[in-house]
Amino acid sequence: MTLFVFLAVLSAAAMHAIWNALVKVHLDRFLSITLMTLGMGAAALVVLPFVEMPKAEVWPFILASVFFHMGYRTFLIGAYKAGDFAQTYPLARGTAPLLSALGGIVLVGEVPAPLAILGIVLLSIGTLVMSFRGGAHLERLNLRAVGFALGTSIFIASYTLSDGSGARLAATATSYAAWLFVCDA
Template identity: 40%
Template sequence: MTPLVAAAVLLAAVTHASWNAIAHGIRDQLVAFTLIAGGGALIGAVAACFAPFPDAGAWPYLVASAVLHLGYQALLMRSFSLGDFGQMYPIARGTAPLLVTVLAAVFVGESLDRWQAAGVAVASAGLVGVALWGMRSAAAKPRWPALVAALATGVSIAAYTVVDGVGVRESGTPLGYIAWLMLLQGSLIPLYALYARRDGLLERLRPHARLGLLGAALSVGAYALVLWAQTRAPLAPIAALRESSIIVGAAIGAVFFKERFGTPRLAAAGLMVVGIGLMLHVS
């Protein structure tokens, strides 16, 4: 992983945590994800007019990824509606990197050198530390339905990460792949919202439109950077580095949602930095 790729993934982490915070900040989660997904579909439609068309080999992965992203968004909505952002976001993201390491080894045949493996392990330890922060306190524990939804979200993240990692390499065009992915998966939640909230949906969307569309732009930009990086480095280190968004999410939770940051999160951030350094080590 070169410094340029690492910088792109770190930027993606910041933008990803930001759009998740926007989604969490809109109380009606269906409204939030309708705006973000629908805005992403519009951006994808425009980009598809200018980007090369993905190669045929990428389309099974595009379809599979769209389905996985729909499940991911539904689970994320569920976890955000049940628990604190500062706990649900770390749990959802923190379970993914090690799963990606296993899935990439089994299905893609990627193996890590000792430095990359150590970096993924150390970074994952930091992520788990953030995910478990505060759960010693009975008052701070999430309800079990929220915890299960967040863990299931992490599994879905690992699944679509590997699917997209292979698909974008098959596509021949990262821009074309992200454009069609956003167009496919971004249309599903707005269509459901039209069915479920057929009376007064526009009135519910209007007060949050600007913020939701900003979230859509951040969402598309974040994942476009990750997909580009996946064409230039192994999947597992990218997945671990991308989840540094957990540290950003914890900071956002502390500043904007008045949730505690705490010493354990500072320690987890330190482990993330060490892990990043190991992943960037050149043998």
């Protein structure tokens, strides 16, 4: 992995954590997510003149991904309303790679290398442990928060698989992402 790729991944992770923290602490979570989604759509709108229009076979993946992103945001808001951020965020994010890998194997026929499987399992175990530690001050397990967090994870895995498949069919990944963000907004 090059230094540029490492820094890009690290930056993306930091931005994602900040985005989720802003959603958690904002008084109107629906409004804050809506404004962030509209902002991403506006930024992507500027890119559209420079990328190809997706082919017909790409549109079902974009539309499915828009649906999955709406489900993700709805369940994320529910998780943050129902439970503690330190518990729901790691649970939602920690199970998504495992579900994505399983979905990739079953639905796409993509089997990760053994080292990748080990990494996914270790990541999932680590984030699950974080979610239990994050809920240590709670008197009992909040099943509503856990349900919303796991639902969020299912939607994350779903849009991950949809986006991966759609981006492979598109002229470029940038074209797919730009059109997805505009449609999502």
